[in-house]
Amino acid sequence: MELTGAEIAIKCLQEEGVEYVFGYPGGAVLFIYDALFNQDQVKHILVRHEQAAVHAADGYARSTDRVGVALVTSGPGLTNAVTGIATAYMDSTPLVIISGQVPTGAIGEDAFQEVDAVGITRPCVKHNFLVKDVKNIAQTIKKAFYLAKSGRPGPVLVDIPKDVSNQKAVFDYPASVAIRSYQPAGKGDSGQIGRAAQMLLEAKRPMIYSGGGVILSDAAGQLTELTRLLGFPCTNTLMGLGGLSASDRHFVGMLGMHGTYVANMAMQHCDVLLAVGARFDDRVIGNVEHFAQVPRKIIHIDIDPSSIAKRVKVDLPIVGDVKLVLSDLLEALRGSRVPDQPAISAWWQQLKEWQTGGGDMRYRNSTEIIKPQFVIEKLYEITGGDAFITTDVGQHQMWAAQYYPFDHPRRWITSGGLGTMGFGLPAAMGVQLAHPGATVACVTGEGSIQMNIQELSTCKQFRLPIKIIALNNGYLGMVRQWQEFFHGNRYSETYMDALPDFVKLTEAYGHVGMRIEKPSDVEPALKEAFARKRDLVFLDFRTDPAENVYPMVPGGKGLSEIILAEEL
């Protein structure tokens, strides 16, 4: 039986087991929406802005190990989605984005709502397609899902012109897909893995540095086993939090610009560094030349060869899926001789000194004014450390990363690479839909939340009981902090006058709003909010506007040039 292109597209989503499509209708996708209307297997979540559709699909994907799906119309629908697509690309989230396009005959004529979707998204997708023939829709969507999920994951765009979505073809969903020009890495080279094991066993000052690749590859178990087997210290990047349980005694905290003193010092002074699914980016190792001053052997495991030796010289590259490589590495280490215990003990002694001498992850609490760190600590306590936490971008994001320790992967959902303000609330929607009974909190600021606050309406429509933890200090705090440190306290355009009354605003959307102004009210307010299992609650915490995120490695500086909090 022949189906229309639109029906085929929806059938493909059904075949892929897609639960939710996050989208927004428009002219070019009318036929696809019609096909959606005639079935109830794939549920559509109507967002209020296309950027939010992609972030929601992103949050869904990050908190599960499934592909997130978004559906947008041509022109502005697509351009609105671009920030979401770029966010997913930078953090390697598997997404399939279906966009409508003007009819094939109108392409190139500057038609109404026409934009070169494939051209605009090219630098921020893993791959993209323009489907010009209805007969190609099924295999293109099959390829899109395969590309999105395999290898280093990423967003894939499928652009479907309106006329193609209304033409007919026989539906035949391919059982498998092979792309001759695309061979994602699988197992790592056994010789290299053997040499890595040797290098690790000979290390005197070893360090394990793991990133988002561990989460994406579902390799937290292997990482944990390896760390414990060797007894080495381990740090996680912002994207890798939860890869090793924060309560594991080998965990030395997050590293990088706002990482712990001990993690950064250990990165700088180790003699063998095992990098796992991480990419040595500028927010992680700071100044490359400074990093390279201390000689150390680097073993780098990554599924993407282009991540290896991009910013730093690597002594032992291992290209492969992190989970498979770690499993083989464990195999190579088991039953072999043990690491150099006296050297490792002395190294841990040094780490302990850095741990106590660093003074990081401490702040001076107040009975007068709410400290943002205090809110996050209480959030951790009240949620039992077991919530899904999404964030926006800025100071609140760093405090959440620092003061909410994660014991499990896929609980920490943040825009690390692109640093997209407006990510948190829509991402939380995707997380909540994927985990209906779970506690989901969006930690945000008064700046970020306004970048996608319209989604409070989506949350109402789909009854998503997200808890919004707004650390409202009246400033674009992270920018203000840089202005304080590096621009002579000239707070250029970082004070946000005329903020809305968030309580009333939340109520206008049909939710519960609370304003918290005293430190003594923090805990009761959080308790009350989280007791409201069925309600979205917006907690507007008025926090200390002068608070800064410490420690801090200033931009362009080296890891050991870290600024610590004043003596407390």
Place this chain on the structure above:
Amino acid sequence: MRHIISLLMENEAGALSRVAGLFSARGYNIESLSVAPTEDPTLSRMTIVTSGSDAVIEQINKQLNKLVDVAALIDLSEGEHLERELMLVKVRAEGETCEKVKRVADGFGGRVIDKSDSTCTFELSDTCARLDSFLQAIDRSLILETVRTGASGIGRGGRILKL
């Protein structure tokens, strides 16, 4: 250092812009780029002449390989290879000038492919460096226009790039 990278890619709409876009987005040098379909119409062969430090060239190779449309890639400069570029040069033909240029062109294996009362067009095929030498060997003021294709490259002997 100058490198010649040769690759096979799917002959799909937009494949060329993925490569060109990669070079501009990541700030890599691109000296020339030539592309055409192969004997297998589903594949295009592209030759890219670029330059950079070893680390940059390594990244260029990896980033190109990462493109989904790129099926196979070889850095020809890493081994024995041949390169040829086609150049068309139109010179002013006044009195003896055409003959003078022709004598130089003969030394470069060039030939005349068009003549008019006032012009004379030469075709030369050689390495980029040899073509540069030809242009230096003739009187520049005579040149009306030059058209170059950019290098095409191929491995010597058994060095083959094929799927």
